[in-house]
Amino acid sequence: MTGKQQRVVPEGTQAIYDHYHFAPAIRVGDMIWISGQVGIDENFVAGEDMEQQARFAFEAIRKTLAVAGAGLKDVVELMTFHTDLRGEMEDFTKIKDAFFPKDFPCWTALGVSQLAAPEYKVEIRVVAVVGSGA
Template sequence: MAVTTKRQSIVPPPFQAFYDAYHFSPATRVGDTIWVSGQVGVDADVKPAEGMQAQAQIAFECLKLVLEEAGASLADVVELTTFHTDLRGELEAFTTIKDQYFPSRYPSWTAVGVTQLALPGLCVEIRAVAVAGSGEG
């Protein structure tokens, strides 16, 4: 992907309906920096997966997909912010899933406890900032 300082909306095909309905980009890229909107663990029918670990797995897969569409990878993630409806109760289990996607060169990470997320039944939401090419080497 050619580097440009113009703002680019990143909308992978599976996210087009959300873009059209809710008017937000799954990611925005300016230069090599990519801001990824919060990713959640829902199925194709927008139904939350059962439990935090299943939701985290889906959310990280969505994060990976959005980054790839933007010309980056999980290795390029420099910052994670995660939002949890049961932060203290599920943080250890969440970390187990997170470490599958970030086994080394850990990004900066802030975990925030919240009372609710966009849909009933959601346990976790993951947003990220990446710098394309920074994870190489």
């Protein structure tokens, strides 16, 4: 991989790229930056609760990393945005820990007043380094 930017647009996300004008991820060399992922399913329907939304978001991250040539083990940083940081942190952490059961990445959690749609409870962005989690 060269130092040039490579847009990563997984199958099923081209419409988002075209309509909202942002890449789901960008890879430069061994670094991957994934745009914030919200808790929606493949039909763009939000999960019913925090656990389901967190699971949907982490699955989208896993899929995007795979297309970019990496895996969850290569994640070095999580940044999460929560509309109810204190009220739903336990539910979120349970799902996060299922995806990252050991060798935890850095993590910053922020409480926010709103996300892109009123039903969204969490948005997750990550930075990964290909091959770093081997």
